[in-house]
Amino acid sequence: MSPILELNTLDFISHSEAQTLRLGARLGKLLQSGDVLALIGELGTGKTRWVQGVCLGLEVSHRVISPTFTLVNEYRASCPIYHIDLYRLENIAEGMSFGLDEYLYGSGIVLMEWADRALDILPDGYLAIELYHLGDTRRRVVLRPYGTRFQRLINEFKKSTFAK
């Protein structure tokens, strides 16, 4: 079975960083407090670019940069936005010790890079953004919704982005 045949899963190609930013911004506009985006992909596949796009859509005025060093960057928009990076995380216990669960089950929007390192503690509902390197600036993007809220969100995103 290919992901493209899965109900609600969206599988497409972004051809450039600029396109990634635009798509991210569209997605960001649909988010509300409590939402969790799980970004999954190896180094250099554009996770931080996606977050920058989403934050454009959320109208974050603060500079959005990699939180690898600090693990969490907090931005202010209509609700708190937590930009988390689990790159340096070895196991879930370490994540729990810095209060990862409090972010995930709090009232802010969580944008989590390297979320595959914490799949076990993600809430039931979240949107996975899987990124695969295809070429210089080309990336395969798979949006995989978990839970009804995100299935609806993906349908909305499809309409707003791909419908003519």
Added chain:
Amino acid sequence: MCKILAIESSCDETAAAVVIDGVIVKSNVIASQLEIHRRYGGVFPEVASRQHILAISTVIQDALIEARTGWNELDAIAVTYGPGLVGSLLVGVNAAKGIALALDIPLIGINHLEGHLYSNWLKTDKNDPPPVKFPVLTLIVSGGHTELVLVHQHGEYEILGRTIDDAAGEAFDKVARMLEIGFPGGPAVQEAAKTGNPQAYDFPRAWLGNSFDFSFSGLKTAVLRTVQKYTKSNILQHPSMMAMGHQPQAPAKPRLVIPVADIAASFQMAVVDVLVSKAKAAADKYNVSEILLAGGVSANALLRNKMMAACGRPVRAPSLILCTDNAAMIGAAAYWHYKAGHFASWDLDVVTNLELESK
């Protein structure tokens, strides 16, 4: 004479120092958590916070003893209140408040980046540097920051450019991890690069037009692709795809020996090229009297040498101990705020994403 006790705990070093008149370091005590964090390949916030709590009282007392200074001789307490990790910053700020309140002396909140900038004002053992003449250009490069700052006067800053994605030090850390040569990445890459050919790989330099901003994310990716040519196919399998019956799309290639030295040298050259070119362009445009380097990455020898060779004006960099996080630099910055009467109130709070601003 103004004696300031300065406290710094924004990241993984618990530090305290006694600084006189913003230039003379009477003591500079640093309790590093490096060994503890090495296994994480970076600083781990909750661990850092707990270590600060354990270390801070001793570090402050040691700083006073080493400086042969009694509590009652202090004129002010200075402390870093951002940017940094919230749990770490809180330890220093609360200690500073307690001391200032007990001694009934002013409390001065200092921006960590301003501290780095002022590390160049401190006198070293060896020589008495000439006074800094404004305007100067400062390049602050560390694990968390890459900022090009024009300093018009004390406390008057103009940020000309900064990173739009990864900090320079972060790129060093990530590349060191790819090459499996250890943490922190700065010294590890520099060491590995010694025997390497900096022209072996033509890694990309992100010039971003005429902007003074930096981007190291593309360089990081290019290094990764190069490393992967030696280690495996570049098609990574995600667990959820595997679970759905996807087979690896290409068989893993046999692992080849990674030319670590050449990659490290070429990467280092790419970072330094961009830092030096942008600093030179900014220095020329604003006709500054000199260039100051600061932050952990400013300890890099290639960066220092290239900057001095390329820029055609004096380049100053702190002694190595003052490049990485320390409290003496906080004391140096605090002196100018003390003279200007910029005191914090008792509700001084930590600001994790504090920006460098003019006061």
